[in-house]
Amino acid sequence: MTDAVDPARLRELGDFLRSRRNRLRPADVGLPSGARRRTPGLRREEVATLAAISPTYLAFLEQGRDVRPSRQVLDALAGALRLGTAERAHLHELVHRAAPPVVASGGETLPPAVAALVDRLDPCPAYVTGRRWDVLAANRAARALWTDWLLLAPDARNMLWWMFTDPAARTVFVEWEQEASAQLARYRSAAARHPGDRGFAELTARLKAASPEVRAWWPRHDIAPLSSGTKRLRHPLLGELEMRHVVLLTADDVEQKLVAFLAADADQARIAELIAAE
Incomplete structure (x- = not known):
């Protein structure tokens, strides 16, 4: 990454993470539904636990602060938020301005x-x-x-x-x-x-x-x-x-x-x- 980070990209990152957290239900990630959920989606603490990061760090990301997560953290968040291939690439591009390296396995199938x-x-x-x-x-x-x-x-x-x-x-x-x-x-x-x-x-x-x-x-x-x-x-x-x-x-x-x-x-x-x- 460069030293200067575009604030618009940081805001976009925060909005993207919140939108993907809000669209998930507890059952989607194997958590009990529980009661008294005042907002849709998962709680920030739940996503942080799934991604093995601190809730405070996730809050900083969602607030658009310049905390510069590594690719490993982004991959952990992608897994916790159940992101698809294109969404995962978009997450990396917002932070690192480049999609993550591709790790492919198995044979290739031609349509x-x-x-x-x-x-x-x-x-x-x-x-x-x-x-x-x-x-x-x-x-x-x-x-x-x-x-x-x-x-x-x-x-x-x-x-x-x-x-x-x-x-x-x-x-x-x-x-x-x-x-x-x-x-x-x-x-x-x-x-x-x-x-x-x-x-x-x-x-x-x-x-x-x-x-x-x-x-x-x-x-x-x-x-x-x-x-x-x-x-x-x-x-x-x-x-x-x-x-x-x-x-x-x-x-x-x-x-x-x-x-x-x-x-x-x-x-x-x-x-x-x-x-x-x-």
């Missing part, structure tokens, strides 16, 4: 509508990657120009793993070194948002063990944002293709990235013929 959209984009190549760049969906055009991820082992269906360990990737990308280093920088930026995700640590270790380039580039600490742009691909039948691409984030999970490509009209026609002949 069926997104998978259907990817297929409908043929013959424009398109694919969706998850938080660690696992390939969650790819249409026929993408599989024809990159690789057929559906034929790979599940733990190999990852854009970074393919980029750094499959010799074919160095043929597919005309500018492989530029593309690979940028991909690694984007991955590192994502890893910083998921400090508790063991999957990132495991994938990073696998990449370092398998790729001398990853071992050489990782200590540089390069980071890069997601971005649209142009890629140059090489195909054994179509030759070199220059393709513009856009990166779209899904609303249901902003770590899922839909990447769609568009070539020149003549090249798009040849891609269509290629996949039609399969």
